[in-house]
Amino acid sequence: MPNDNNRTCRGGNAVQNRRWLVFEALRYIALSAMMAFSLYGLFFMVMNSFKTEAQMTINYWLPEWKNLAWENYEFGWKAVSPYIWNSIYIGLFTVAGTLLVGVISAYIFARFRFPGKEMLYIGVISLMMIPGILTFIPSFIIVQKLGLLNSPLALIIPGIAGGQVMAIFLLRAFFEQISKELLEAARIDGATEGSILLRIVLPLAIPMVMTISILTLLGSWNSYIWPLVTISDQTYWTLPLGIANISSGYDVKRTQMYAAYTVASLPLMAVFLFTMKYFIEGLSSGSVKG
Secondary structure, eight states: OHHHHHHHHHHHHHHHHHHHHHHHHHHHHHHHHHHHHHHHHHHHHHHHHTSOHHHHHHSSSSOOOSSOOTHHHHHHHHHHHHHHHHHHHHHHHHHHHHHHHHHHHHHHHHHOOOTTHHHHHHHHHHGGGSOGGGGHHHHHHHHHHTTOTTSTHHHHHHHHHHHHHHHHHHHHHHHHHSOHHHHHHHHHTTOOHHHHIIIIIHHHTHHHHHHHHHHHHHHHHHOOHHHHHHOOOGGGOOHHHHHHHHHTOTTOOHHHHHHHHHHHHHHHHHHHHHHHHHHHHHHHHTTOOO
């Protein structure tokens, strides 16, 4: 009887193991299929950017490795490079302003006591509940009254203001996790609040700062409607406006447009490549207390 029970247990375990292997195999197949489906658009863009118009007409869905059309990238770089530089410096100034105001505000909310602090914080955070479309016209009127239309400040200042809520929300939660004993020891040693923030708090908050920087840069980089209504001077157009303008040209070939799209994608891909570690750490640190 014991032998029969052992054989039964082993048989049951073998069945469970087979079911688990089948489930894992199906899961990986499904995930691989979804990943391939998601990445094919990127592959399709890069693949056709190396074709001539004739090659693309004949062989639309598959790569063509003969006679790569590098001249498409010459057109793509010349077409989008001015807009890339505009997006870069507008994005960098927006990120810098968001971090400057957001870090100071979050540190005050996290480490200082003053009357009405919690009510003020709730008021700031409640702005997250307001759809951006509702503030679109008031923001435009303010920018117009300040005389900022057709200038980079029309994009930078609203970008800084719009990024504050998320920055304050994430940074305050992170700053509150930092040991109070550590900060008190620094004060006893004679450190000012400014030096504590710069030399102790910010180095510990680098992952969260990088996360906010990436999110802010993405918002600035991909913004289309706001630059469209505030910037009519092509000198200050950002990348989405430039890409839309190039796409509307009648003499632009499809393969040249794919090359321009690829060139336009490279800066953000590089940013993610070098900062993904900090981005993931920032998301993880913001989700764990203590």
